[in-house]
Amino acid sequence: MKLQQVMEPELKVQMELDAHEKECAVRYEMVHGKLESLDKRMWRLEAMIMGSTIMVVAMVVSVFMGIN
Numbered sequence: 001m002k003l004q005q006v007m008e009p010e011l012k013v014q015m016e017l018d019a020h021e022k023e024c025a026v027r028y029e030m031v032h033g034k035l036e037s038l039d040k041r042m043w044r045l046e047a048m049i050m051g052s053t054i055m056v057v058a059m060v061v062s063v064f065m066g067i068n
Helices: 004-065
Strands: none
Touching: none
């Protein structure tokens, strides 16, 4: 009987750890998916900023060329 009492808490802890690991795995997958979508958004924003910068530089150059 004594051995069963000692093993029972250990089994309970192991079951709780297993459940925790499964929950963390699900949470990690959700976080990973959100990070991927944010990465795509950031790439689009970077492309828009680069395009805007090129347009501003081109406009400044055309204004200076028109003055001369």
